[in-house]
Amino acid sequence: DAGITQSPRHKVTETGTPVTLRCHQTENHRYMYWYRQDPGHGLRLIHYSYGVKDTDKGEVSDGYSVSRSKTEDFLLTLESATSSQTSVYFCAISGGGGSYNEQFFGPGTRLTVL
Amino acid sequence: TQLLEQSPQFLSIQEGENLTVYCNSSSVFSSLQWYRQEPGEGPVLLVTVVTGGEVKKLKRLTFQFGDARKDSSLHITAAQPGDTGLYLCAGAQTGYALNFGKGTSLLVTP
Numbered sequence: 001d002a003g004i005t006q007s008p009r010h011k012v013t014e015t016g017t018p019v020t021l022r023c024h025q026t027e028n029h030r031y032m033y034w035y036r037q038d039p040g041h042g043l044r045l046i047h048y049s050y051g052v053k054d055t056d057k058g059e060v061s062d063g064y065s066v067s068r069s070k071t072e073d074f075l076l077t078l079e080s081a082t083s084s085q086t087s088v089y090f091c092a093i094s095g096g097g098g099s100y101n102e103q104f105f106g107p108g109t110r111l112t113v114l
Numbered sequence: 115t116q117l118l119e120q121s122p123q124f125l126s127i128q129e130g131e132n133l134t135v136y137c138n139s140s141s142v143f144s145s146l147q148w149y150r151q152e153p154g155e156g157p158v159l160l161v162t163v164v165t166g167g168e169v170k171k172l173k174r175l176t177f178q179f180g181d182a183r184k185d186s187s188l189h190i191t192a193a194q195p196g197d198t199g200l201y202l203c204a205g206a207q208t209g210y211a212l213n214f215g216k217g218t219s220l221l222v223t224p
Contacts, residue, residue: 004156031210033210033211040216041216042202042214042215042216042217043157043202043214044214045211045212048210048211050210058211090156090157092156094210101145101206101210101211101212102147102159102162103147103159103204103212104159105149105156105157105158106156107154107155107156108154108155108156
């Protein structure tokens with residue numbers, strides 16, 4: 001298994017509070033991704049990073065920001081959490097883009113916003 | 115926009131039966147991947163197919179990439195309870211992102 005950890009694994013928070021989720025990898029992969037997974041919607045890309053300090057928006061980026069100051073860490077921040085952001089969040093990594101772009105996923109963070 | 119449509123959405127079968135899951139699109143992909151996800155865990159990569167018409171086998175699982183590289187299928191022979199899970203297909207085009215289907219939820223009962 002790829003060395004990817006996510007923290008926390010579970011979090012309950014209240015509407016309006018800031019939340020930061022952390023993804024840590026030990027694979028030295030260049031690319032990192034944040035997805036959310038919701039019933040009926042599947043996996044949707046929030047943001048991704050193609051290098052230290054290089055990030056870009058995905059399909060559902062509104063209300064989220066990211067930062068990557070080191071190769072191994074990719075942070076996802078909800079500046080002011082809303083109930084619509086209740087979801088399971090997955091981090092993924094890949095060694096490169098192009099034709100294959102095989103991604104390896106972390107165990108997920110279940111976030112509940114009350 | 116959902117580029118990849120998976121069918122069926124849900125499948126409940128008994129141990130020993132065969133099944134096929136489909137992943138269809140009107141778009142061409144440079145490669146297509148299949149993942150399996152168990153409850154409470156992240157998706158795990160099963161296989162990547164790259165060439166149109168390619169067939170790959172992983173024990174009782176057979177994966178096929180369509181000739182035009184727009185669709186794929188996953189066939190499971192003699193399903194076992196351990197095959198239970200959510201099967202996701204994902205297609206790569208240009209850039210860094212994958213386009214995921216919504217998944218097929220498979221339940222295999224003893």
